[in-house]
Amino acid sequence: MQKGTIRVQTENIFPIIKKFLYSDHDIFVRELVSNAVDATQKLKTLSSLGEAKGDLGDLRIDVSIDKENKTLTISDRGVGMTEAEVDKYLNQVAFSGAEEFLNKYKGQNEANIIGHFGLGFYSSFMVSDRVTVVTQSYQDAPAVRWECDGSPEFTLEPAERAAGRGTDIILHLNEDSQEFLEADRIRHILERFCRFLPVPIWFEGKQINNTSPAWTKKPSELTPQDYKDFYKELYPAGELPLFWIHLNVDYPFNLTGILYFPKIQHSYEIQKDKIQLYSNQVFVTDEVKDIVPEFLMLLHGVIDSPDIPLNVSRSYLQGDPNVRKINSYITKKVADKLGELFRTDQKEYEGKWEQIGLFVKYGMMTDDKFMEKGNEFLIMEDARGGTFYTLEEYKQKTEALQKNKEGKTVILYTTQPVQQDAYIQAAQAKGFVVVKAETLVDAAFINNMEMRWENVQFTRVDADIVENLIDRQEKGDSILSGDQETSLKEWFASQVPDQHITVEIHGLSPDSAPVVATRPEFMRRMKDMAAVGGGGMAGFYANMPDEVTLTVNGNHPVYQQLFADNDAEHRNKQVRNLADLALLSQGLLKGNELTAFIQRSVELMSGEKKSKIILEP
Numbered sequence: 001m002q003k004g005t006i007r008v009q010t011e012n013i014f015p016i017i018k019k020f021l022y023s024d025h026d027i028f029v030r031e032l033v034s035n036a037v038d039a040t041q042k043l044k045t046l047s048s049l050g051e052a053k054g055d056l057g058d059l060r061i062d063v064s065i066d067k068e069n070k071t072l073t074i075s076d077r078g079v080g081m082t083e084a085e086v087d088k089y090l091n092q093v094a095f096s097g098a099e100e101f102l103n104k105y106k107g108q109n110e111a112n113i114i115g116h117f118g119l120g121f122y123s124s125f126m127v128s129d130r131v132t133v134v135t136q137s138y139q140d141a142p143a144v145r146w147e148c149d150g151s152p153e154f155t156l157e158p159a160e161r162a163a164g165r166g167t168d169i170i171l172h173l174n175e176d177s178q179e180f181l182e183a184d185r186i187r188h189i190l191e192r193f194c195r196f197l198p199v200p201i202w203f204e205g206k207q208i209n210n211t212s213p214a215w216t217k218k219p220s221e222l223t224p225q226d227y228k229d230f231y232k233e234l235y236p237a238g239e240l241p242l243f244w245i246h247l248n249v250d251y252p253f254n255l256t257g258i259l260y261f262p263k264i265q266h267s268y269e270i271q272k273d274k275i276q277l278y279s280n281q282v283f284v285t286d287e288v289k290d291i292v293p294e295f296l297m298l299l300h301g302v303i304d305s306p307d308i309p310l311n312v313s314r315s316y317l318q319g320d321p322n323v324r325k326i327n328s329y330i331t332k333k334v335a336d337k338l339g340e341l342f343r344t345d346q347k348e349y350e351g352k353w354e355q356i357g358l359f360v361k362y363g364m365m366t367d368d369k370f371m372e373k374g375n376e377f378l379i380m381e382d383a384r385g386g387t388f389y390t391l392e393e394y395k396q397k398t399e400a401l402q403k404n405k406e407g408k409t410v411i412l413y414t415t416q417p418v419q420q421d422a423y424i425q426a427a428q429a430k431g432f433v434v435v436k437a438e439t440l441v442d443a444a445f446i447n448n449m450e451m452r453w454e455n456v457q458f459t460r461v462d463a464d465i466v467e468n469l470i471d472r473q474e475k476g477d478s479i480l481s482g483d484q485e486t487s488l489k490e491w492f493a494s495q496v497p498d499q500h501i502t503v504e505i506h507g508l509s510p511d512s513a514p515v516v517a518t519r520p521e522f523m524r525r526m527k528d529m530a531a532v533g534g535g536g537m538a539g540f541y542a543n544m545p546d547e548v549t550l551t552v553n554g555n556h557p558v559y560q561q562l563f564a565d566n567d568a569e570h571r572n573k574q575v576r577n578l579a580d581l582a583l584l585s586q587g588l589l590k591g592n593e594l595t596a597f598i599q600r601s602v603e604l605m606s607g608e609k610k611s612k613i614i615l616e617p
């Protein structure tokens with residue numbers, strides 16, 4: 001028997017400390033199973049190079065619990081270790097045999113080796129009083145038993161390994177870690193971390209993992225059904241995705257994966273943290289915040305990269321050049337895919353726009369590069385539905401009618417096609433094109449694009465009377481006399497005393513509505529932004545009451561009737577009703593006011609009847 005002291009390579013001690021501060025004790029399972037996978041992959045490589053002879057047998061990993069002896073064992077049929085190797089790899093903390101193997105066989109093997117740091121094995125001491133390793137090398141050497149209780153002292157002696165080549169890692173679980181003797185607990189951890197490892201892992205008579213998940217295959221080997229099946233495997237409860245992108249780079253960094261665009265019906269269902277990050281098929285985390293661009297956090301799927309530093313802090317991740325490159329690669333791939341979908345199957349793309357639009361808009365707002373590309377596949381739906389325009393198409397279509405004096409294209413939009421129907425119809429009657437901007441992101445998107453798209457301005461269709469939507473017109477000719485205009489203004493002012501409602505008299509077409517309520521664009525936008533939590537000035541506007549302009553169309557015939565009406569009370573009620581009708585069309589008539597309006601309307605109708613009865617005989 002050999003006795004000795006574990007040697008720590010001091011220059012590597014800091015990563016160890018960091019790693020042991022890791023709050024998640026479950027990761028010891030990941031580390032030990034990863035080592036077993038590495039050992040198995042190494043054996044396959046050596047065999048393919050002719051260095052390991054003979055039949056390799058059933059290369060599987062077994063995880064087992066022994067409740068009586070309070071142990072958890074991980075067994076593999078991999079390369080195993082000779083006595084000298086045990087001394088070298090296990091007795092020197094932070095000396096990675098994985099790194100050494102990779103350097104030695106660089107370019108000669110296809111196997112992906114997980115280990116890098118030479119630390120993983122030591123995570124077993126987070127949960128064990130004692131760890132026993134029984135191992136036999138693929139080389140012709142006797143088996144050895146290594147044992148250590150977490151202190152720097154270890155023992156190393158010859159042993160028997162009935163199963164022959166391979167390694168058993170036996171953890172004698174400590175008092176605080178008895179939970180790992182529960183089968184459900186272990187199965188859960190295995191399913192989380194080891195679900196897609198490339199070597200079969202068995203626990204309690206069942207294989208835990210899918211050894212060749214879709215993302216590790218070539219896109220040409222996969223059918224659409226395969227992608228959908230894999231999605232179901234990842235998210236059994238989820239609805240099928242809209243489409244997906246298969247990522248595959250090997251230069252200047254390694255990255256594979258599949259990103260799915262989920263179906264989002266309602267913005268409130270948006271779920272972030274649905275992308276899982278793997279490193280050589282080992283699950284690392286589902287918090288991919290710094291690796292995936294913010295606007296793509298809504299995607300689902302898997303990213304696998306051995307090049308992402310996994311055991312370091314967040315702030316380091318952000319500064320990591322590989323992470324930044326990965327970020328822009330993913331952005332580019334997503335933009336390319338969207339562009340391709342738009343070009344090759346526009347109808348299909350339009351059909352999914354409601355959901356795709358969310359990504360596109362977020363992306364354009366937050367990423368300059370994406371915005372450039374997005375300009376080609378961002379589409380706006382006509383308020384009538386079914387017709388879509390790109391920005392370029394919209395500009396061309398509205399060239400004649402919707403350019404204002406400054407030469408800007410005025411994009412007219414509606415946030416609620418049903419409620420704003422009267423305004424939309426009025427604009428369409430003028431030959432204007434109104435587009436929908438109904439989703440949660442639209443308010444912010446409009447503000448943002450207005451600053452970045454050249455010569456474009458957005459105006460909500462109810463921001464002003466239709467005559468003023470593109471450019472403010474001179475007050476049209478009114479058939480009213482000066483006195484009549486003054487009285488009309490007074491009547492309205494007395495009936496609508498709200499200081500936030502401004503009354504203006506215009507001479508519009510007799511066919512236009514008698515009164516139109518509009519909400520000035522700027523103020524309304526600020527309030528909208530405040531409502532969805534926009535900070536700064538927007539917060540200030542949130543507390544301001546609605547500003548409304550009532551434009552009274554002096555040329556409407558109803559006013560001639562009013563001038564002929566000598567019953568002041570009756571006339572005032574009519575005036576009030578006209579104003580209320582306009583407010584109603586803006587959804588601004590609520591509560592008491594609405595009830596009063598209904599009562600007044602009924603009164604007016606029955607009053608008319610009465611007067612008719614009196615007049616007719």
Ligand SMILES: Nc1ncnc2c1ncn2[C@@H]1O[C@H](COP(=O)(O)OP(=O)(O)OP(=O)(O)O)[C@@H](O)[C@H]1O
Nearest residue numbers: 035039089096097098115116117118119120121167
């Ligand atoms: N089951 C095993 N079979 C054969 N060799 C093993 C086994 N487990 C560990 N080793 C050897 O011990 C070395 C150290 O393992 P350890 O887990 O500490 O580090 P690593 O796997 O190289 O890196 P990481 O810290 O990233 O896991 C390994 O590189 C490997 O050479």
